[in-house]
Structures are given as C-alpha cells and as structure tokens.
Amino acid sequence: MTLPNRRPDPAGPPPRLRSSRLSPRDVLGLGAVGLRARRARVVLSALGIALGIATMVAVVGLSQSSKSDLMARLDRLGTNLLTVEAGKDAQGQEVKLPKSAVAMVERIGPVQHATATANVDARIRRSDVVPEERTAGVTAQAARTDLLTALNAQVAEGTWLNSANEHLPVTVLGSIAAQRLGVTEPGEMITINDEHVVVVGILRPVELVPTLDRVALVGFPAAETYFRFDGHPSMIFERSPDATVESVRAVLARTVSPGAEGSVKVSRPSDALAAKAATDKGLTTLMLGLGAVALLVGGVGVANTMVVSVLERRQEIGLRRAIGATKGAIRLQFLTESLLLSALGGATGAVLGAAATAGFAFAQGWTAVVPPWSLAVGFAATLVIGVLAGLYPAVRASRLHPTVALNAT
Structure with a gap:
C-alpha cells in the first residue's frame, strides 16, 4: 500500500528554520583565513609574543641549567x-x-x-x-x-x-x-x-x-x-x-x-657556592619581569592587529551577518583569530627560548635544562593573552549592524 504524497499546506505556517552550528574545524578554518590574508602584520604581531615567551623560557632554562651545573660540581667536589x-x-x-x-x-x-x-x-x-x-x-x-x-x-x-x-x-x-x-x-x-x-x-x-x-x-x-x-x-x-x-x-x-x-x-x-646560586635568583626575577613586560607589549600588538582587522573587514562582517551568521559566530571567529595569532607567537617563542638555552649552555659547558613546566606555562600565558587581546575586537565585530557594515566604505 502506497501512501499519498503530502505537500505542505500553503496556507499553513512556514517551516521553522534552525540555526546551524559551526564545527570546531570550521571555526579554525575561518580564523586561519583571516590570518593568511594579512601575513606581514601577523608575523610582526606574533613576533612580539614570541620575544616575551622566548625571554621567559630562556631565563628559566638558563637559571635551571646553571643550578644543575652547580649542584653537579658540588656533588663532585663534596659538601x-x-x-x-x-x-x-x-x-x-x-x-x-x-x-x-x-x-x-x-x-x-x-x-x-x-x-x-x-x-x-x-x-x-x-x-x-x-x-x-x-x-x-x-x-x-x-x-x-x-x-x-x-x-x-x-x-x-x-x-x-x-x-x-x-x-x-x-x-x-x-x-x-x-x-x-x-x-x-x-x-x-x-x-x-x-x-x-x-x-x-x-x-x-x-x-x-x-x-x-x-x-x-x-x-x-x-x-x-x-x-x-x-x-x-x-x-x-x-x-x-x-x-x-x-x-x-x-x-x-x-x-x-x-x-x-x-x-x-x-x-x-660549599656554602659559598650555594649562596652564589641564591644570589642569582634576584637576577632571574628581574629577567622574568622583563619577559613579562615584553609579553604584555606583544599582547597589545595582538589587540591592535585585531582591532584594525575588524575595521578593515566590516563589509565581510556585514555580509556574514546578512546571510545568517549570529553574533556569537562572529565573536567566535575573531576570538579564534586572536588565539591562533597568540598561539603562533607562543610556540615560536618557546622554540626560540629552548634553542637559546641550549646554545648558551653548550657554550658554557653546562647540561641544558629546559623545565617542561616553563614551556607549558609560557604557552598557557599566550592563550590568556590571546583571549584578553581578542575579546574587545570580537565583541565590537559582533555588534556591527549588517546594514551599517555593508554600507561601510
């Protein structure tokens, strides 16, 4: 037995539309597209983050390498x-x-x-x-x-x-x-x-x-x-x-x-050698402070890049809003761009810091020690910087009215 074909009643209510959700892969793709379009600016912004992270990783690595060498000498000489x-x-x-x-x-x-x-x-x-x-x-x-x-x-x-x-x-x-x-x-x-x-x-x-x-x-x-x-x-x-x-x-x-x-x-x-290691902590703290300042400056650079990106891409934002993109999707796109930009700088900085530690330790005859926690903390710091730097530009982009954005020149 065959069922008769049923057509929707023209006089009835229109079918309810459901908003589609962006998959994580789509979100990353949108964020990467925005970065690829402005490569020179992205490189310069990421460099600021990279320098801050490289400084922090190198300072911690060199401090640990020096301490490790000192402890090895003390073990060899006897305490x-x-x-x-x-x-x-x-x-x-x-x-x-x-x-x-x-x-x-x-x-x-x-x-x-x-x-x-x-x-x-x-x-x-x-x-x-x-x-x-x-x-x-x-x-x-x-x-x-x-x-x-x-x-x-x-x-x-x-x-x-x-x-x-x-x-x-x-x-x-x-x-x-x-x-x-x-x-x-x-x-x-x-x-x-x-x-x-x-x-x-x-x-x-x-x-x-x-x-x-x-x-x-x-x-x-x-x-x-x-x-x-x-x-x-x-x-x-x-x-x-x-x-x-x-x-x-x-x-x-x-x-x-x-x-x-x-x-x-x-x-x-041996107490004199141990005291020498203790006095080095002051210099290590100072260098970590300088690394934090460099990281903050890098974060400001990321925020500046994202704000300029929003201003330059208002028509794109308006078009996406006109074809159904929600405010949340726009916020997520620009926040993802900021996170990717910061992560790129953080990964680069971690590699540079580890390489600098290894090079200096080799020149001094030390065993290079780069604590894994310093890499993890450095990378986590870049993600925090990315969220903070991208939050305002993302919110600003999501608040653009489609009509205003499409009429922007």
Missing part, C-alpha cells in the same frame, strides 16, 4: 669539607693554631681526613733581578702532602709535594699564581725571599678553596728550613661523612682551641 681558620682574640691579636691541631682534629670520631696549610712570610718574585716590591700579588703557604686528597684538587702539570721533595726548596704554584709569575711548565725557577726555588707542579683551579689559586705552596719541613716558618698551621681542612658534618662542625672550634673557641672560625666552603 662535607669544613675549614678551621685562625682568627683574632678579644684584644685583636692574631691567634696561632696549635702545631698539633691536625692530630687533634683527627681524634674526632667521624673525621675521615684532616690536613692543613700555613701562611709563610715571604716575598715571591719571578727572579732575583725583579725589584723586591714587585711580588705579582702571589703569597707563599706551607702545605701538607695530603692536601690535594682532602680538597679533591688536581695537578695540571708536573707533580705534587711528596715525602721525597717536601724537605727541598721546591714549590707547586696555583693556577693564577703561575700566570702572574709567567711560569708555563714545571722545571722553571722562581725566587722566594732570596732563595731560588724550583717549580715542580702547577695546580688546576681549586673550586672549593679558590684562595689557593694565588699562592706558591711549599712543604712544611722546607718552609721551616728555608723561610723561618714556625710550624703553626693557619687553616685546617677536614672531611667527614655527610650525615655527621653538623655534629663535627659543632665541636671543631673547641677541639682545635680549647677554652678559646671564639678565636677560630669554622666554615663550610
């Missing part, structure tokens, strides 16, 4: 080194540590290693023809043969002091001391007071105790024999397990100087 240095008493007089100070420190249970250096009153010159007042800023110190082991230091060239030469007029120069004296290799001679001394070694930079880079080190017995050294150490270096560092630190002063522990100073060299 369990403590030093005891002679100070002054209540009358302001120099205090001398006991000659047996190293042996006293070694009696502390957890101590694994103890050694010492001592200041030597001597003038150091490249040769005896150099005037006595020209010492090149290099001082002399006596050192025990186990000093390098305690400091995790290394000899760059030549050899270190040992039981065979610590009694002889020989020296090992710190890295800066060798440069200042013009000594380039072991075997050369310098003058300490009026004594000709053979350079047997040159140290690599000592990171935990950088003052040793500027001294000429001689053995304790040689210092007593040739330079009138009295045998009292000036600084003691001690290592103990990490878990016992604080407990050893609490008793070091009264062990070395019983009854006058206030006249000696106990310090932890």
Whole structure:
C-alpha cells in the first residue's frame, strides 16, 4: 500500500528554520583565513609574543641549567669539607693554631681526613733581578702532602709535594699564581725571599678553596728550613661523612682551641657556592619581569592587529551577518583569530627560548635544562593573552549592524 504524497499546506505556517552550528574545524578554518590574508602584520604581531615567551623560557632554562651545573660540581667536589681558620682574640691579636691541631682534629670520631696549610712570610718574585716590591700579588703557604686528597684538587702539570721533595726548596704554584709569575711548565725557577726555588707542579683551579689559586705552596719541613716558618698551621681542612658534618662542625672550634673557641672560625666552603646560586635568583626575577613586560607589549600588538582587522573587514562582517551568521559566530571567529595569532607567537617563542638555552649552555659547558613546566606555562600565558587581546575586537565585530557594515566604505 502506497501512501499519498503530502505537500505542505500553503496556507499553513512556514517551516521553522534552525540555526546551524559551526564545527570546531570550521571555526579554525575561518580564523586561519583571516590570518593568511594579512601575513606581514601577523608575523610582526606574533613576533612580539614570541620575544616575551622566548625571554621567559630562556631565563628559566638558563637559571635551571646553571643550578644543575652547580649542584653537579658540588656533588663532585663534596659538601662535607669544613675549614678551621685562625682568627683574632678579644684584644685583636692574631691567634696561632696549635702545631698539633691536625692530630687533634683527627681524634674526632667521624673525621675521615684532616690536613692543613700555613701562611709563610715571604716575598715571591719571578727572579732575583725583579725589584723586591714587585711580588705579582702571589703569597707563599706551607702545605701538607695530603692536601690535594682532602680538597679533591688536581695537578695540571708536573707533580705534587711528596715525602721525597717536601724537605727541598721546591714549590707547586696555583693556577693564577703561575700566570702572574709567567711560569708555563714545571722545571722553571722562581725566587722566594732570596732563595731560588724550583717549580715542580702547577695546580688546576681549586673550586672549593679558590684562595689557593694565588699562592706558591711549599712543604712544611722546607718552609721551616728555608723561610723561618714556625710550624703553626693557619687553616685546617677536614672531611667527614655527610650525615655527621653538623655534629663535627659543632665541636671543631673547641677541639682545635680549647677554652678559646671564639678565636677560630669554622666554615663550610660549599656554602659559598650555594649562596652564589641564591644570589642569582634576584637576577632571574628581574629577567622574568622583563619577559613579562615584553609579553604584555606583544599582547597589545595582538589587540591592535585585531582591532584594525575588524575595521578593515566590516563589509565581510556585514555580509556574514546578512546571510545568517549570529553574533556569537562572529565573536567566535575573531576570538579564534586572536588565539591562533597568540598561539603562533607562543610556540615560536618557546622554540626560540629552548634553542637559546641550549646554545648558551653548550657554550658554557653546562647540561641544558629546559623545565617542561616553563614551556607549558609560557604557552598557557599566550592563550590568556590571546583571549584578553581578542575579546574587545570580537565583541565590537559582533555588534556591527549588517546594514551599517555593508554600507561601510
């Protein structure tokens, strides 16, 4: 059985029209069309966003890379080194540590290693023809043969002091001391007071105790024999397990100087490196602020681009409104354009920031570290900027009356 064809009743009400919804793909397509039509302006606007994000990502990346390198150095050098240095008493007089100070420190249970250096009153010159007042800023110190082991230091060239030469007029120069004296290799001679001394070694930079880079080190017995050294150490270096560092630190002063522990100073060299990392936070905060300003300027550029786009495309807006586009569709189109423009700048900035971090870290010999959260936060910030920058132009575009927009010239 066939049903008769039914035609709509001409006298009845017209069929109800339903507004069509734009799919996400259509929305992205409309937004991309608007950007492709003004490529030069889009590139310049996106560049402002990119610079802000690149600055922020690079600052965070370089800060983390530097911190990572510092932590690696501390792990390599050890954070369990403590030093005891002679100070002054209540009358302001120099205090001398006991000659047996190293042996006293070694009696502390957890101590694994103890050694010492001592200041030597001597003038150091490249040769005896150099005037006595020209010492090149290099001082002399006596050192025990186990000093390098305690400091995790290394000899760059030549050899270190040992039981065979610590009694002889020989020296090992710190890295800066060798440069200042013009000594380039072991075997050369310098003058300490009026004594000709053979350079047997040159140290690599000592990171935990950088003052040793500027001294000429001689053995304790040689210092007593040739330079009138009295045998009292000036600084003691001690290592103990990490878990016992604080407990050893609490008793070091009264062990070395019983009854006058206030006249000696106990310090932890690794604390100075950690403090350096802390002081870098101020500069990092400043640079992040500059990156935020650049990002804000980029957002203003995006807003300006979108406002101009609305003014230039009023006829397009009027035509779309005349054929049925809703105010919401117009707002969504221009808001999408703003988001795409900001996202383009954000993605570009993230890549530039990561590349800048990697390049600088490679030049410094660091391991490049770019925290994923910095990329995520940077990109999220661009989307927020895109919404804020595109909101007013989108609302303005949606409020244009079709007739006014079509009549615009």
